Amino acid sequence: MKLLDGRATSASIKEEIAQEVEAFIAKGGRKPHLAAILVGENGASVTYVNAKVKACEKVGFESTLVQLPDTISEEALLAEIEKLNNDATLDGFIVQLPLPEHIDESKVTMAISPEKDVDGFHPENIGLMALNLPTFLPATPYGIVQMLERYEVETSGKHCVVVGRSHIVGSPMSILMGRNAYPGNCTVTLTHSRTTNLMELCRTADILVVALGKPEFVTADYVKEGAVVVDVGITRVKDDSKKSGFRLLGDVKFDEVAPKSSFITPVPGGVGPMTIVSLLRNTLQAAKSRE
């Protein structure tokens, strides 16, 4: 078993990005600038957005955090987005999800200008991705494929089973793994809450990507000997022995699945740090395309 170490991989990619930023600025480019809109005070979202801002500083980007109350109306949020769309000092921005229930997430996603949509969630960018044309790839799936690439995981001709069809992870992941590219060229099965024979399907996976948000759902019984296991789950579970009051659990029961797998991501320290690196990559790409 080999660990897919997202912390180490993301640290080395961040160094590469920092060097690219230096070279870009030396040639007269402007510092890449990312903004994040955070609505409300959801604990996990605050942590993620702060990590994104910190990562920007680390690689030499400019960053702006726009904090809005969870009582904000959909209309007012859309007006904020329009401001950022028209802000010439910004290369890209994201709206951290989830949003409060009274706000329609798809309306918000569609309001972001595709050229600034460094999360890669706009339908235009999803369409370009599906056609294997240059675009911003959604951060989490992009992070996973970068990690598979770094570890030289073979994907061509393999059976990739994706568990969960969210717009953020499962659905784009299934598209990326089926593309005529590396990593990709897999035969892909996208499973979801209506899938009837989930365990049998998972047991046929050479590459198993689990993104359903149910802590330790995938046990050893779901995994074929030698499979590559990617755990996207990250659920906060109450734990009074921790200073924070919680610990993080993945969707995979790591201790019993790890011995069966050829590669596996830990939680935390697997997919999470790679997601942030993808956002940085997309922002740098946006800055370069603006020159």
Ligand code: GUN
């Ligand atoms: N919430 C969970 N993952 C993401 C992400 O990649 N982008 C945004 N904007 N919100 C998220």
